[in-house]
Amino acid sequence: MRRGLFVTFEGSEGCGKSTQIRRLAAWLRETGHPCLTTREPGGTAAGDRMRDLLQHAPEGHGLVPEAELFLFAASRAQHVREVIRPALARGDVVISDRFHDSTEVYQGVARRLDPAMTRTVNGYAIGETLPDVTFLLDMDAREAFARLQKRERPADRMESEPLDFYEAVRQGYLRAAAAEPARFALIDATRPEEQIADEIRGVLTEKFHGFFAR
Ligand code: TMP
Numbered sequence: 001m002r003r004g005l006f007v008t009f010e011g012s013e014g015c016g017k018s019t020q021i022r023r024l025a026a027w028l029r030e031t032g033h034p035c036l037t038t039r040e041p042g043g044t045a046a047g048d049r050m051r052d053l054l055q056h057a058p059e060g061h062g063l064v065p066e067a068e069l070f071l072f073a074a075s076r077a078q079h080v081r082e083v084i085r086p087a088l089a090r091g092d093v094v095i096s097d098r099f100h101d102s103t104e105v106y107q108g109v110a111r112r113l114d115p116a117m118t119r120t121v122n123g124y125a126i127g128e129t130l131p132d133v134t135f136l137l138d139m140d141a142r143e144a145f146a147r148l149q150k151r152e153r154p155a156d157r158m159e160s161e162p163l164d165f166y167e168a169v170r171q172g173y174l175r176a177a178a179a180e181p182a183r184f185a186l187i188d189a190t191r192p193e194e195q196i197a198d199e200i201r202g203v204l205t206e207k208f209h210g211f212f213a214r
Helices: 017-030 045-056 065-090 100-110 115-126 141-149 163-179 193-207 209-213
Strands: 005-010 035-039 093-097 133-138 184-188
Touching: 005 017, 005 065, 005 100, 017 035, 017 093, 017 133, 017 193, 035 065, 045 065, 065 093, 065 100, 065 115, 100 115, 100 163, 133 163, 133 193, 141 163, 163 184, 184 193, 193 209
Parallel strands: 005 093, 005 133, 035 093, 133 184
Antiparallel strands: none
16 A cells, blocks of 8 residues: 655756755655655666666667667666555655656657657556656756756766757656646756755645645
């Protein structure tokens, strides 16, 4: 039985997801809500190997988009069953840095794979495990791209795409959010960190006041 809350964060590289996840997790723990932070691809030992292949290992450089789709889905199938469902059953708040929307947008839109096939593969990987709320950290693709260029570490395989790829990612996310307004919270990620964190806490406590009142 599912008693916890499943929260996902989505957005382009450089939009500040990690910072906001860190802040939200700290606040949840301070207020007495057990919370598990995780990420995709990865989140399990097997998933981390897939992450390495997808993003860093030289052997991954020639991956075709179809193989990429199955690897993201394989990582997710493992993650859902090994980590996310047990944590939700315990009553934890699970915060995942990316989940199924990333596949719909990156593979289905930006890589132009068949969207129906992408949805089918994704659906098989996640089963009934859908997020209760998804924070989409939105910013102009140019700005996100410029933030990426300023990072000190070298770009990984996924971060080496041209600007129009990120433009397609942004538009894909905005369409996904418009199609499911009850699940998505659209957040303007260009504002100061603290303001964004306040808004995220506000959305969460308002949407799930029953959960936070217990
Ligand atoms: P991140 O650690 O910066 O979030 O990197 C993950 C990269 O993988 C990012 O470029 C988005 C991409 N990605 C997909 O293309 N499809 C997916 O399903 C997921 C989870 C991530």
